[in-house]
Amino acid sequence: MARVQRVSFSDGESDTYTVVGADHLPIGPAAAYLRFLRDGGASPHTVRAYCAGLAEWFTVLEHTGHAWDDFPTTLFGQFLRYLRTGDLPGAARIGAPTQKLAASSLQPRAAAVLSMYRYHADAHGTDVPYGRLFTSRGSWRRYRRYVGFLDGVGPARRGDHPIYRMRTPNRSATPVLTPAQVNTILDGCSTQTDEGGWSGGPAGVRNRLLFAVLAETGMRLGEALSLRHHDFHIGAGATPFIEIVDRQDHPHGVRVKTGSRRVYVGDDLEALYSEYVWQLVAMAADVTVPDLATHFVFVNLVRGPRFSPMRVETVYEKVRGIKGAHPQLPVDWSPHWLRHTHATALLLAGVPEHVVMRRLGHADVQTTLSTYGWVTQDAEMRSLAHWKNYVAGWKGLADGRP
Structure with a gap:
């Protein structure tokens, strides 16, 4: 069975990922x-996402005994069924099939396989498997290409489209959390005690700060994990803000996807960050770390090298813990839902679309409208209680500042 394998380097280069086979060696075409x-600049996490689909495909090839460059067209259909149900081709099933992957997860994994064969056809002339997966019959305008990343590589293939069409499910609304659910997530990390302290120790305060930053700023997880302490501008008497800087140097591969921008925050987040810094100082971070001001904000405090930058996997481990402790939360919520919730709350509070665009770091307002335009049209959503109170502390928004 093929699987995704992390690859670490001793010279400080960011970790990456590959696909290995049953012999534990990298699979050449993948x-x-x-x-x-x-080489094209894809982040390690993008590479890992592609690896997931390729590993599933080579598992099907291994199971059926077909070569990667010589298989029947019908095998890709069986591969899609395997993604949906987990049933390998020819496997007998007792009982109703289960759902292995949702449609939203199935599409990118299938796209990774098709993109790999497109690359090999364009770069190496491997046309036989390409011809098994793509066809030029019919009008190409009726189909949406899977991945535009390979456009312009090798000969033009404008008339070709996948034989098996993958449809992205229509989603009229992005997933959001209610204010009560956001508070449940934050309190699941740490709460303030009657004596003025915080439960959960420094790690609990760190986790609460991370999710609070995501909820109150709309940052992507990679942007939050890339923050340095000098990016927090607080305690100067003016409106506190966080500077999001375009960086690509996180040791675990997380990146800032858009350019630099300034995001204003409220007093509660400022106070929570100050508490977290005091907890770090109590743990001697200011002595252990050569220059704490330029060091990463979110660091290991319990496991792994102390004060080293957090991994994305550590965040998702905490997400799983919160899900287990609070089953009333949506079962598939993720840190990115807090970004959707942030944008939704702002639009429901009447913040102009161009301000939301700048705050989220979108390239243009059309991206914001395409993703969240449903909010201003859905009157029923306005019945959710406390949306305006939820964003009342976000200073610098009413006058058009991001």
């Missing part, structure tokens, strides 16, 4: 394509 992605 490794070549993944190297192409890395």
Whole structure:
């Protein structure tokens, strides 16, 4: 069975990922394509996402005994069924099939496989498997291309489209959390005690600060994990804000996807950050770390090298813990839902779309409208209690500042 394998380097280069087979060695065609992605500037987490789909595909090839460059067209249909149900081709099932992947997760994994074969056809002339997966019959305008990343590589193939069409499910609304659910997530990390302290110790305060930053600023997780202490501008008597800087140097591969921007925050977040810094100082972070002001904000405090930058996996481990402790939360919520919730709350509070665009770091207002335009049209959503109170502390918004 093929699987995704993390690859670490001793020279400080960011970790990356590859796909290994049953012999625990990298699978050549997949490794070549993944190297192409890395050379093109893809982040380690993008590479890992592609690896997931490729590993599933090579598992099907291994199970059926087909070569990667010689298989029947019908095998890709069986691969899609395997993604949906977890049933390998030819496997007998007792009882009703289960759902392995949702449609939203199935599409990008299938797209990774198609993109790999497109790359090999364009770069290496491997046309036989390409011809098994793509066809030029019919009008190409009726189909949406899977991945535009490979456009312009090799000969033009405008008339080709996948034989098996993958439809992204229509979603009229992005997933959001109610204010009560956001508070449940924050309190699941740490709460203030009657004596003025915080439960959960320094790690609990760190986790609460991380989710609070995501909820109150609309940052992507990678942007939050890339923050340094000198990015927090507080305690100067003016409106506190966080500077999001375009960085690509996180040791675990997280990146800031858009350019630099300034995001204003409220007094509660300022106070929570101050508490977290005091907890770090109590743990001697100011002595252990050569320059705490330029160091990462979110660091290991319990496991792993102390004060080293947090991994994305550590955040999702905490997410799983909160889900287990609070089953009333949506079962599939993720840190990115806090970004959707932030944008939704702002729009429901009447903040202009161009301000929301700048705050989220979108390239243009059309991206914001395409993703969240449903909010201003959905009167029923306005019945959710406390939306305006939820954003009342976000200073610098009414006058058009991001």
